[in-house]
Amino acid sequence: MLNTLVFVGSAYALFLFAIAFAAERAALRGQARWLRSPIVYTLSLSIYCTAWTFYGAVGTAVRSGFEYLTIYLGPSLVLIGWWLILRKLVRIGRSQRITSVADLISSRYGKSNLLAVGVTILAVVGTTPYIALQLQSVTLSFEVFGVGDIATGEEKGHTALWVAAGLALFTVIFGTRNLDANERHNGVVMAIAVEAVVKLAALLAVGVFVVWGLSGGVSGVLDKIDASSLGQWQMDGGRWVGLTVLSATAFLCLPRIFQVLVVENENETHLRTASWAFPLYLGLMSLFVVPIAVTGLEMLPEGSNPDLFVLTVPLSQGRDGLAVLSFLGGFSSATSMVIVAAIALSTMVSNHVVMPLWLRYARGGAKVSGDVRGVVLLARRLSIIGVVMLGYLYYRLSGGGAALASIGLVSFAGLAQILPAMLGGIFWRGASRLGALVGLTLGFGCWGYTLFLPSFGAGVFLPEAWGAAGPFGIGWLRPHALFGIEGIDPLLHAVFWSLALNTGGFVLASLASFPGPLERLQGAQFVNVFEHSAAPRSWTGRVAQAEDLMIMAQRILGARDAQRLFEREARRQGMAETLPAPTPSFLETLERELAGSVGAATAHAMVGQIVGGMSVSVEDLMAVADETAQLMEYSARLEAQSQELARTAAQLREANAKLTRLSVQKDAFLSQISHELRTPMTSIRAFSEILRDTTGLTPEEQRKYSSIIHDEAIRLTRLLDDLLDLSVLENGQVSLNLREGLLSDVLDRAVAAAAADEHAAPLRIIRDPAAERVWLNTDLDRLSQVFINLVSNARKYCDAARPALEIRVHRGDRLVVDFVDNGSGISPEAQDVIFEKFSRVSDQKAGGAGLGLAICRQIVTRLGGEIRYLKGQDGAAFRVALPADIALAVE
Amino acid sequence: MTETGPPRRGKPPVFLERQSYRRRRVTDAARVLPFIGLLLWLIPLLWREEGEAAVRSSSAILYLFGVWFLLVAGAAVLSAKLAAQTCDGTAEAEGRGGEAP
Numbered sequence: 001m002l003n004t005l006v007f008v009g010s011a012y013a014l015f016l017f018a019i020a021f022a023a024e025r026a027a028l029r030g031q032a033r034w035l036r037s038p039i040v041y042t043l044s045l046s047i048y049c050t051a052w053t054f055y056g057a058v059g060t061a062v063r064s065g066f067e068y069l070t071i072y073l074g075p076s077l078v079l080i081g082w083w084l085i086l087r088k089l090v091r092i093g094r095s096q097r098i099t100s101v102a103d104l105i106s107s108r109y110g111k112s113n114l115l116a117v118g119v120t121i122l123a124v125v126g127t128t129p130y131i132a133l134q135l136q137s138v139t140l141s142f143e144v145f146g147v148g149d150i151a152t153g154e155e156k157g158h159t160a161l162w163v164a165a166g167l168a169l170f171t172v173i174f175g176t177r178n179l180d181a182n183e184r185h186n187g188v189v190m191a192i193a194v195e196a197v198v199k200l201a202a203l204l205a206v207g208v209f210v211v212w213g214l215s216g217g218v219s220g221v222l223d224k225i226d227a228s229s230l231g232q233w234q235m236d237g238g239r240w241v242g243l244t245v246l247s248a249t250a251f252l253c254l255p256r257i258f259q260v261l262v263v264e265n266e267n268e269t270h271l272r273t274a275s276w277a278f279p280l281y282l283g284l285m286s287l288f289v290v291p292i293a294v295t296g297l298e299m300l301p302e303g304s305n306p307d308l309f310v311l312t313v314p315l316s317q318g319r320d321g322l323a324v325l326s327f328l329g330g331f332s333s334a335t336s337m338v339i340v341a342a343i344a345l346s347t348m349v350s351n352h353v354v355m356p357l358w359l360r361y362a363r364g365g366a367k368v369s370g371d372v373r374g375v376v377l378l379a380r381r382l383s384i385i386g387v388v389m390l391g392y393l394y395y396r397l398s399g400g401g402a403a404l405a406s407i408g409l410v411s412f413a414g415l416a417q418i419l420p421a422m423l424g425g426i427f428w429r430g431a432s433r434l435g436a437l438v439g440l441t442l443g444f445g446c447w448g449y450t451l452f453l454p455s456f457g458a459g460v461f462l463p464e465a466w467g468a469a470g471p472f473g474i475g476w477l478r479p480h481a482l483f484g485i486e487g488i489d490p491l492l493h494a495v496f497w498s499l500a501l502n503t504g505g506f507v508l509a510s511l512a513s514f515p516g517p518l519e520r521l522q523g524a525q526f527v528n529v530f531e532h533s534a535a536p537r538s539w540t541g542r543v544a545q546a547e548d549l550m551i552m553a554q555r556i557l558g559a560r561d562a563q564r565l566f567e568r569e570a571r572r573q574g575m576a577e578t579l580p581a582p583t584p585s586f587l588e589t590l591e592r593e594l595a596g597s598v599g600a601a602t603a604h605a606m607v608g609q610i611v612g613g614m615s616v617s618v619e620d621l622m623a624v625a626d627e628t629a630q631l632m633e634y635s636a637r638l639e640a641q642s643q644e645l646a647r648t649a650a651q652l653r654e655a656n657a658k659l660t661r662l663s664v665q666k667d668a669f670l671s672q673i674s675h676e677l678r679t680p681m682t683s684i685r686a687f688s689e690i691l692r693d694t695t696g697l698t699p700e701e702q703r704k705y706s707s708i709i710h711d712e713a714i715r716l717t718r719l720l721d722d723l724l725d726l727s728v729l730e731n732g733q734v735s736l737n738l739r740e741g742l743l744s745d746v747l748d749r750a751v752a753a754a755a756a757d758e759h760a761a762p763l764r765i766i767r768d769p770a771a772e773r774v775w776l777n778t779d780l781d782r783l784s785q786v787f788i789n790l791v792s793n794a795r796k797y798c799d800a801a802r803p804a805l806e807i808r809v810h811r812g813d814r815l816v817v818d819f820v821d822n823g824s825g826i827s828p829e830a831q832d833v834i835f836e837k838f839s840r841v842s843d844q845k846a847g848g849a850g851l852g853l854a855i856c857r858q859i860v861t862r863l864g865g866e867i868r869y870l871k872g873q874d875g876a877a878f879r880v881a882l883p884a885d886i887a888l889a890v891e
Numbered sequence: 892m893t894e895t896g897p898p899r900r901g902k903p904p905v906f907l908e909r910q911s912y913r914r915r916r917v918t919d920a921a922r923v924l925p926f927i928g929l930l931l932w933l934i935p936l937l938w939r940e941e942g943e944a945a946v947r948s949s950s951a952i953l954y955l956f957g958v959w960f961l962l963v964a965g966a967a968v969l970s971a972k973l974a975a976q977t978c979d980g981t982a983e984a985e986g987r988g989g990e991a992p
Contacts, residue, residue: 066935066951069955076928076959076962077929078925080965081924082921083918083922084922222949222952225952226949228948232945232946232947233947233948233950235936240935240936241933241936244932273970275969275970276963276964276966279959279963280960283956283959283960287956290948
């Protein structure tokens with residue numbers, strides 16, 4: 001019997017390998033359509049029904065009546081209500097390329113790797129005992145077929161080890177063929193779909209045999225049930241409700257369920273089929289549990305293990321074939337669970353623990369060349385082996401005893417701690433990272449303290465005294481009577497308090513904290529997933545190098561896939577034959593593709609290493625967040641207004657400063673002009689008094705004094721003329737006397753007038769007659785006034801030994817006349833003020849009132865040109881630039 | 892993917908035509924169904940457990956599984972109706988309308 005069983009088991013395992021292999025081949029050939037039907041999807045969900053439910057349901061029915069049903073009722077309700085939660089979860093999973101439940105939480109809360117690691121640890125801690133449970137059930141079922149009679153504990157361990165090794169091998173082969181979660185695990189899904197059919201068929205076969213073969217049909221079995229010890233409806237209401245809720249919660253949170261439900265989901269419409277087909281599957285799985293339990297109680301000797309009735313009832317009737325089928329059903333339940341759990345956990349471990357560490361400690365981070373795929377795959381394979389072996393170790397250490405029996409619900413309760421963060425994350429925009437962290441920590445801690453650690457038995461991890469008197473004698477902290485409330489069922493107690501603390505912490509910390517921008521954007525995307533198919537967050541692509549991205553993408557997606565992706569993106573951007581420009585939308589697509597392989601947080605970090613930064617623009621925020629958008633609009637308007645106010649204030653300040661300056665200038669002008677008027681007046685008065693009062697002046701003296709008076713009077717007149725001129729010019733009252741004439745004539749006149757002026761040193765004047773032949777249409781008298789001033793300034797102030805003045809004329813877009821002498825020029829600090837009134841460069845050569853250049857400037861401005869001091873010439877240089885339209889074409 | 896225009900915030904119409912109205916009610920039914928199921932499965936808690944009038948297990952089985960298969964049938968019908976909507980290409984708009992607070 002044993003040999004047959006080993007043979008059948010091995011043949012079945014080989015069959016599964018073949019199925020998986022064929023499915024992979026078919027998928028490669030593009031024939032995956034039938035592999036991915038809604039029915040296969042529904043069947044793959046059946047990994048919810050593990051060996052614990054396959055064998056244990058009957059045992060639970062014997063011990064606690066109908067309570068076993070709660071484990072199936074919860075998931076049925078969740079699927080029947082798929083429109084409420086699952087639809088959203090699957091849509092988010094697909095649009096965000098979520099790879100695991102840890103990835104979901106991490107991605108929602110701002111791609112926080114800390115959260116991802118936390119959820120991963122929770123998942124590993126919660127799942128390992130469950131894997132041990134599967135190994136135990138397989139070992140137990142071997143025992144039933146006679147292995148147990150001859151086996152020592154050592155050999156039991158061997159059976160479990162072989163099973164564990166086989167499972168690890170299968171998972172490594174078919175679970176890590178490809179990296180991208182988008183190319184799903186066709187082989188694995190197909191194999192577990194087949195296993196789902198086998199376990200359902202096995203249980204139904206045993207059920208049919210029990211009802212029609214042993215009990216004489218439906219009415220017979222109903223009578224038998226009523227007559228048995230399970231004959232009356234008895235139910236602990238708390239457990240009925242509590243376990244239903246717990247199993248519904250676990251169905252959402254279990255990593256392996258999430259894997260098949262969300263990650264492996266090919267098409268959202270499959271969920272619609274599963275919404276009725278999976279509850280049907282669960283209904284059929286649980287339909288014959290009570291009949292089998294009652295029959296087992298009736299037929300088998302007192303004290304036989306009710307957990308194994310599914311096997312022992314057919315065996316006791318000599319139906320070995322049925323028993324083997326039943327064995328295969330249990331085997332299928334155990335293996336499919338372990339395989340998918342190992343895949344789900346290894347994805348988490350490699351994406352959230354190994355890869356971040358590798359990224360941090362590998363030299364150069366994401367930019368190093370070399371294939372990261374190898375690293376990721378290796379990490380994943382090692383994680384698979386690690387997870388399965390951890391389960392085996394747990395099985396060996398716990399001794400495979402009865403302590404394991406309750407571990408299923410303990411595990412459910414642990415993983416249920418993810419629920420608040422998950423549901424809060426997809427339905428509540430205000431859920432924050434801190435909230436999720438606080439909630440998970442509190443829930444996990446409370447679960448560990450009140451349920452997980454005590455489940456090992458008193459005195460193993462928690463001192464025995466704690467159970468009775470509380471830690472350190474604090475009574476209200478007793479693990480099974482928190483806050484002094486006693487007498488609750490330990491499981492319900494733990495579920496209630498852990499979820500209550502978890503949810504409370506989550507909500508309060510979320511309310512009190514303020515999420516970062518990335519978190520808020522992700523939150524908006526998750527909560528409003530049906531409104532936003534496009535991602536609003538964006539990378540700033542300016543600094544990203546397309547080559548670097550290409551190198552990195554090749555290492556993760558593989559060269560061919562990466563090139564295909566880049567080509568597609570380049571075409572979309574309208575660029576053939578080159579790398580696509582790193583636009584935000586391209587980076588987003590790339591990040592999401594990478595996330596399918598290594599998880600959102602890692603992909604984000606890798607792109608971030610190359611690109612440098614993430615931008616969240618105001619427009620993005622507005623597009624996503626309605627109330628945020630309103631706030632932003634409002635504050636943007638406020639900001640605009642305040643900026644306008646600031647501008648106005650600045651203008652006012654400027655105007656005020658100008659007024660102050662003008663006032664100072666006016667004072668200075670008045671004092672200057674008094675001074676300028678007073679000096680000639682004083683000498684006129686003095687000499688006229690001499691002439692009047694002094695007798696006996698020689699005619700020569702008289703002539704001298706009166707000519708001084710005359711000169712001073714002329715000076716005064718000139719000053720007043722200038723002032724008048726200036727004021728007329730400044731007020732813009734001057735009317736220009738436009739005439740046509742040659743520039744050379746104007747210059748001739750200016751040079752002659754300046755030369756006639758007084759007895760100055762001879763000034764050599766260098767001119768270019770050809771360039772000066774420009775016809776002008778302007779006020780020639782005013783223009784020559786400017787030139788006279790400039791030439792006589794040069795004559796007066798040029799301090800060279802052999803003073804020379806060069807007059808250059810050239811025409812560009814304006815007519816420019818430069819006056820450059822060879823003197824020492826004007827000091828830089830004086831350059832700014834020479835065009836101001838009463839500014840004189842040097843006092844010792846006080847020839848004029850300092851109004852000349854001020855007048856020049858006014859005139860040139862009136863003529864539509866400008867005059868300025870030219871810096872960087874040999875000597876003093878002035879440039880008169882006149883608008884081109886006053887110059888007529890050269891004749 | 893790249894359009895980041897101003898947020899589209901058109902107010903949905905208050906009254907819908909008959910067809911859209913029916914569609915919304917189908918999704919409402921899909922939302923309500925699990926709660927009906929939960930309610931029906933909680934009813935056993937009201938049953939008498941002691942004495943002569945105690946409910947027999949056979950009745951309990953018939954009731955619980957009866958509810959179960961009724962729910963499956965209801966879910967199947969709703970699923971078919973929702974599938975028909977998707978074929979009209981209106982599921983997306985429907986989803987949005989349904990999500991409106």
